[in-house]
Amino acid sequence: MYKLLLCWRYLRTRWIALASIVSVTLGVATMIVVNAVMAGFSHEMQTRIHGILSDLVFESHSLSGFQDPQWHMDEIKRAAGDDIVGMTPTVAVPAMLNFQVRGQWITRQIMLIGIDEATHAQVSDFGRYLQHPANRGQLSFGLRDGGYDTIDSQSDTKAVTRPALEGAGWPHRRMRVERERVWREKLEADRRAGVDAGAAESGPARSVDQQVNAVLAATAADAAAPSADQAADQAAADPAAAGKPADPFRQARPEEGTKMDPAREQFTGIVPGIGLASFRDNAGTDRFLVLPGDDVKITFPTAGTPPKAVSDTFTVVDFYESKMSEYDSNFVFVPIASLQRMRGMIDPQSGLASVNSIQIKLREGADLDRVRDTLRKVFPADLYAVSTWRDKQGPLLAAVDMEMSVLNILLFLIIAVAGFGILAIFFMIVVEKTRDIGILKSLGASAGGIGGIFLGYGLFLGIVGAGAGLALGLSIAWNINSIRAGVEWCTGERVFDPSIYYFYRIPSIVHPFTVLWIIVGAVGIAVGSSVLPALRAARLHPVEALRHD
Amino acid sequence: MTETAPAILRVRDLRKNYRSGETTLEVLRGVDFDLATGEFVSIVGQSGSGKSTLLHLMGLLDAADAGSIELDGTRIDGLSSSRRDRLRNTAVGMVFQSYHLLPELDALENVLAPLMVRHGVIEWLRVRHQARDTARALLDRFGLGGRLRHKPRQLSGGEMQRVAIARALVTRPRVLLADEPTGNLDEATGAGILDTLCELNRADGLSIVLVTHDAAVARRADRIVRLAAGRVDDAPLSSDEAGQARHAARRKAG
Numbered sequence A: 001m002y003k004l005l006l007c008w009r010y011l012r013t014r015w016i017a018l019a020s021i022v023s024v025t026l027g028v029a030t031m032i033v034v035n036a037v038m039a040g041f042s043h044e045m046q047t048r049i050h051g052i053l054s055d056l057v058f059e060s061h062s063l064s065g066f067q068d069p070q071w072h073m074d075e076i077k078r079a080a081g082d083d084i085v086g087m088t089p090t091v092a093v094p095a096m097l098n099f100q101v102r103g104q105w106i107t108r109q110i111m112l113i114g115i116d117e118a119t120h121a122q123v124s125d126f127g128r129y130l131q132h133p134a135n136r137g138q139l140s141f142g143l144r145d146g147g148y149d150t151i152d153s154q155s156d157t158k159a160v161t162r163p164a165l166e167g168a169g170w171p172h173r174r175m176r177v178e179r180e181r182v183w184r185e186k187l188e189a190d191r192r193a194g195v196d197a198g199a200a201e202s203g204p205a206r207s208v209d210q211q212v213n214a215v216l217a218a219t220a221a222d223a224a225a226p227s228a229d230q231a232a233d234q235a236a237a238d239p240a241a242a243g244k245p246a247d248p249f250r251q252a253r254p255e256e257g258t259k260m261d262p263a264r265e266q267f268t269g270i271v272p273g274i275g276l277a278s279f280r281d282n283a284g285t286d287r288f289l290v291l292p293g294d295d296v297k298i299t300f301p302t303a304g305t306p307p308k309a310v311s312d313t314f315t316v317v318d319f320y321e322s323k324m325s326e327y328d329s330n331f332v333f334v335p336i337a338s339l340q341r342m343r344g345m346i347d348p349q350s351g352l353a354s355v356n357s358i359q360i361k362l363r364e365g366a367d368l369d370r371v372r373d374t375l376r377k378v379f380p381a382d383l384y385a386v387s388t389w390r391d392k393q394g395p396l397l398a399a400v401d402m403e404m405s406v407l408n409i410l411l412f413l414i415i416a417v418a419g420f421g422i423l424a425i426f427f428m429i430v431v432e433k434t435r436d437i438g439i440l441k442s443l444g445a446s447a448g449g450i451g452g453i454f455l456g457y458g459l460f461l462g463i464v465g466a467g468a469g470l471a472l473g474l475s476i477a478w479n480i481n482s483i484r485a486g487v488e489w490c491t492g493e494r495v496f497d498p499s500i501y502y503f504y505r506i507p508s509i510v511h512p513f514t515v516l517w518i519i520v521g522a523v524g525i526a527v528g529s530s531v532l533p534a535l536r537a538a539r540l541h542p543v544e545a546l547r548h549d
Numbered sequence B: 001m002t003e004t005a006p007a008i009l010r011v012r013d014l015r016k017n018y019r020s021g022e023t024t025l026e027v028l029r030g031v032d033f034d035l036a037t038g039e040f041v042s043i044v045g046q047s048g049s050g051k052s053t054l055l056h057l058m059g060l061l062d063a064a065d066a067g068s069i070e071l072d073g074t075r076i077d078g079l080s081s082s083r084r085d086r087l088r089n090t091a092v093g094m095v096f097q098s099y100h101l102l103p104e105l106d107a108l109e110n111v112l113a114p115l116m117v118r119h120g121v122i123e124w125l126r127v128r129h130q131a132r133d134t135a136r137a138l139l140d141r142f143g144l145g146g147r148l149r150h151k152p153r154q155l156s157g158g159e160m161q162r163v164a165i166a167r168a169l170v171t172r173p174r175v176l177l178a179d180e181p182t183g184n185l186d187e188a189t190g191a192g193i194l195d196t197l198c199e200l201n202r203a204d205g206l207s208i209v210l211v212t213h214d215a216a217v218a219r220r221a222d223r224i225v226r227l228a229a230g231r232v233d234d235a236p237l238s239s240d241e242a243g244q245a246r247h248a249a250r251r252k253a254g
């Protein structure tokens, strides 16, 4: 009984001990918040990565790929059976994207991915990341007649952050063509006037020439005189398509020699990652270099040996935004059939097409690693690589895990510091209270009982500190976005910049197990650091203690 | 004399050395000492003669190097530490020169402290009313009925010493061991404390060992034992015939 009474009396008079409660509280709260945010980021990233990649990727080592995807898909189905719920072939090649902004050519290094628009959205979250609501339902590589989202569909804010997408699509395309026509005519007129005025001055005339060429370069005028390569790839124009430009499967194919009308027809549609075409300004608004309806050029290698570089013109029809900048600034999606044709991946004799990889979706709860191993047994490893999405992003996921453990160790040191505080304070109390300990012993208190006072005291500090830390940490973790808003409002500074993270709110996930582990750790440290003082108090010799002043 | 009365404390050939490095200080070199039931004995001796050491050994606060101590005919030296703790709590009451009260507790709580040490929390809830009554009655008896809620620092030396005596008695010990209880007090207050001790000895038959180096104080006891050179000096230099006669007479009467 005396233990409780004395613990209570000491607590009331030793406020310094409460200082260590505060440090335990702060340590626990920090750990809970940091873990919640880290878990949030990690979870966000994993769902993104998993959403971009399918469960399993079956691919060939060579850039030319393997023939007859249908046969492979049948074989995969036979090997893995019921676990498979969806498959789609893809072709991926490194390529270069060129587009013109205000007369300047911009070149980007990209990964050109041919996808089957009918089935691709079934194996991953691909469809979710598109900007046109209709494309999110079913992707079409045909240009839409406006209606692109000006509000980020993946954010929960209702702020219009993409005003530029308002007129995107056919209206934008028509307007651009018209503007270019007017501009071209004006230049033409200027040039004629200039030539008449001073035929001897070759300098200015040449510069105007360059200007005109620059303006024309990325436009449909280019298509009027296609190179031999391009002409072969761009199939004949379908007259019906011009009238119904939104029809995804009938794309404009200008017939060889005939002039294509860019105001009513489009090239093969592509969906570039949003990071390739836009940037976010300080106000949080997305600025676009290219809009749906604009034409771009892509240079990519053919399937032959050695590969040759070929170029073609494409029309942007939508943007892909996974919010993983690595993908958003790298991926460009095209229809797989067009890419196979352009790269010469279709065997002229058999008519069989080649693909680089097959994306596989497994049923909910299937063991990815097991299916992967099954497939690895069936298909020779020197020809095919089978990997799960985790394998693909292994180093990144491992890095995040490691980052989290290192951070946890560092944060636990904060609590350890609090532990040393408790140790020092308790030693002080033991020294200060030596005589009282002697008195208690002379009254018959056992060594265990005396030690118990300090252990109980430490336990109390730990529980109160960790409890307060738990409350503080959880309330911060759960309200982190309101707190962020408050801080931003107070300081006028952006604490969390969505243009860096591509998230609009700070993700935070509180794992009960992590919290439990933190609490147990904190209380353990508090009790642990009171063990030494407790032992010392327990071992005090009663007579010596009584003599102590 | 007192041979007929059963000895409540019997100390035989008790030795205690203090070692510090190479040198060994022999403080007690074979002390023989008996305390009869209901007897009031003073131990006197020069400073450093080992009076406090002897008292601590009898109060189980320290362990002897050799010799035996019997309490009520059972040896209490060499017991396990838990049984020593138990005996210290139940059989022995100790009073010290500098009171040794717990500063965080008030007078009543200080008196209750040994009972709190004895009982666990649940048991305490059961016995606390009775314990409080006992403690209050003791403090009342020592004239401290109005100071129950005062902290030690709010009390005078004499009052603190009386609280300490009440604390020593609340467990109903077999012997009371007092180490210079009047050492820090002025003559009048010290006399008051001694009166209290005499009263307890006479009225309650409490066996008391009183350590002092004040001859006048020692004379209040039934018998005086002199400690010198680590032994009990058998030649009683200032034996108080009257006191011994008084004790013998009371034994016969009781």
Ligand SMILES: Nc1ncnc2c1ncn2[C@@H]1O[C@H](COP(=O)(O)OP(=O)(O)OP(=O)(O)O)[C@@H](O)[C@H]1O
Residues within 6 Å of the ligand: B018, B019, B020, B025, B027, B045, B046, B047, B048, B049, B050, B051, B052, B053, B054, B213
């Ligand atoms: N822990 C110790 N280590 C070494 N020597 C000690 C220790 N405790 C006591 N002594 C020595 O033992 C001797 C006896 O001490 P003790 O306190 O019993 O004397 P005392 O008779 O009570 O003296 P006083 O009348 O001054 O209280 C002294 O010389 C003291 O220095």
Ligand SMILES: [Mg+2]
Residues within 6 Å of the ligand: B051, B052, B053, B179
């Ligand atoms: Mg002494």
